[in-house]
Amino acid sequence: MIHHQLIVVGGGLAGLRAAIEAKDAGVDVAILSQVHPGRSHSGAAQGGVNAALANHPEGHDDNPEKHAFDTVKGSDYLADQHAALQMTTDAVPAIYELEHMGCPFSRFDDGRIAQRPFGGAGYPRTCYGADKTGQYMLHTLVEQAYKRHITMYIEWFVCRLIVEDGVCRGVVAYSMTKGGFEEFRGEAVIIATGGAGRTYSTTTNAIISTGGGAAMAYHAGVPLKDMEFVQFHPTTLYTTHILMTEGCRGEGGYLLNRDGERFMAKYAPKAMELAPRDITARAIQTEIDEGRGIDGKAYVYLDLRHLGAEKLAERLPGTRDLAIHFEGVDPVYEPIPIVPGQHYTMGGIDTDVDGRTSMPGLLAAGECACVSVHGANRLGGNSLLETIVFGRRAGTAAARDILGHERSSGPDGNVGAAAAAVEAYVDDLASREGTEDAYAVREEMTEVMRAHFGIFRDEATMKEGLDKLVGLKARLKKAKLRHTGGVWNLDMIRTMELEGMLDVALAIASGALVRTESRGSHARTDWDKRDDERWLRHTLACYEGDDPPKLDYTPVDMGLFEPQERKY
């Protein structure tokens, strides 16, 4: 057993920021991460991070209230309004702090942090470092973690929470490089493991974005909130679904259909290509579905040619590299074939603005959590922001609890029991009948999610999808480990994570089927209007073992902005 006062699961931006805050408060903190923190999926974020710095000439009267309004309107009014305002208010000092830590933001001529326009935003308020903002932010926080000598357990796969008497006491983790399971116990655990994009076959997400942290909390009895809201990014590469940043359109890129038409004029005449992601993704999908894809195929063009080689080199160098390496297209000379793809998990572990969950000792921050600030549709540039704002707040809250002795480590009577339970479970995985193939189940699940819970949804399709997921869950129980070795056992990791993925997928599916309205990313062809009277509320999915999740509902925090029809 290893003890640290605070255990942070996940070394991306939210986890790092939480750990830094707690460490600075004097807490003994350790980060456990499946990959070196510098390899976390935060690093794949490209376009930027929102904050009302008012550095842009066209944004001189921008402020956190306007940023909050755009966020709430973008969320289709499902975001908790005071939480959104908290985030946009914290945003400004959070960006200055990151800059002081050395983050290499791009600059305006006057030397201040550069900002670019982004979808659904009334002002150009997206701070950026070329089109590698996530990588630069992530490396900056990794550097700060090293500076503070924060303990990092690198390449440890966390598989279970340790819960005793309804209190979170730690985690069980697998050492990938040494083999074996270990208990990590502490006074608080912060989950910061990112999104669940890999439940879909067509996603921008990293291979490790499996929703593992959310699944752990869910299995332990903490509800998942608003899971049916899944963001599809409008522009991902046709063959690989690798992200082409919204910054492409922020810098002036066009979306074109078969006829060379800037079709966004039909869907968002004012905002055009800079409409929010839900609207833009639906527009692209509609063009494709109605046969206006390029040469009748299932993609449209993202055209950057008119921006010129110089601007691409300055603002979008990574985009150009990705298009060349992964699609064989040089955007300086050719338009890029793109399709919408799964991109972001708006829902997640139900938390308050300080990252606290319903379980004492358990907090969560970042994409795995749902505060909620993104509601039914997240604005581009608000996810990086969420990680540093709510990572810090969770770190502060955990430190306050630990240092205030509100949480004690409790009796150690059960030490070893949780790790032994995981070992027994793995033995069971190895001795199952083995009539099913876990990787086939995984592939089918991701296809079900794409086909049945995609951009456009309807009752019959979703019902069929839900039934398929239930069947897959039963089949997974008959899949057997093929490899039982101790060190770097990918077969074991991938089989274990698949169980969590299926339950997360079921939470998405169950919430989506019941919500008989269209709101933000949840677009139903059979219920095509937003219904505030019945559905202006958050979904809470509670794990019920082999039964489908129990769905509960809580009110949305209002009071700042009256819901109105979204027009862009």
Next chain:
Amino acid sequence: MSDVTFRIKRFDPASGEPPFYQDFVVPVEGSMTVLEGLFAIQEQQDGSLAFRYCCRSSICGSCAMYINGRYRLACQTNILHMGVDRVTVEPLPHMPIVRDLVWDMDDFFAKYEAIKPWLIRNSELPDTELTQSPTERHKLNMPIDCILCAACYSSCPSVWTEQNYLGPAALLKAYRFEVDSRDEGGKERLPRWDNERGVYRCHTITNCSEACPKELNPTEGIQWLKRAAVRRRLLGHKK
């Protein structure tokens, strides 16, 4: 669809057996990458295969490997574009192996940490951002794109022959802060790299620049540091 043979270097140090090469035939089509090929093998042929992965879009630095005799990111390497019917996949050469294609990166990151890879400020911070002109910011363009994949480190003969040498990635990181107009840590960081363990162990073989999958030039950064060190010795510290 065409069949491609993956010849993979396998090794389990705990087994007591020497490393060996194992062939797997993988049906390949279209945009399939070497990383996807490894997953196909792990999923369908041999669940024990060990390799690192994460973003699959050449930004996380997990999957640098030695593929058909070249340093490459497995996720960025299109199999058919290589125009061969056999793909030999080995871990980064000269590195201690954990298992198969996974090697022990502890030393690599210890050396990264050793150069104090963070912005050092001594003077008071403003309420808003530290300003930096676009020209000053441009100086960072090359070194900040390093993804710490360690291809350079594995390719460097000075690393092979001197275990204490910091290596190109760590020195590129030192360069990244030295050329940052906001950094005030020159004097503090200098003893970490201005020595035999640091820049003088670089013999400008430039393997690192050739190996880098992001097409960065660590040698250029190291040469800059050498010049800066000499300048400081002659003229004293400026910052």
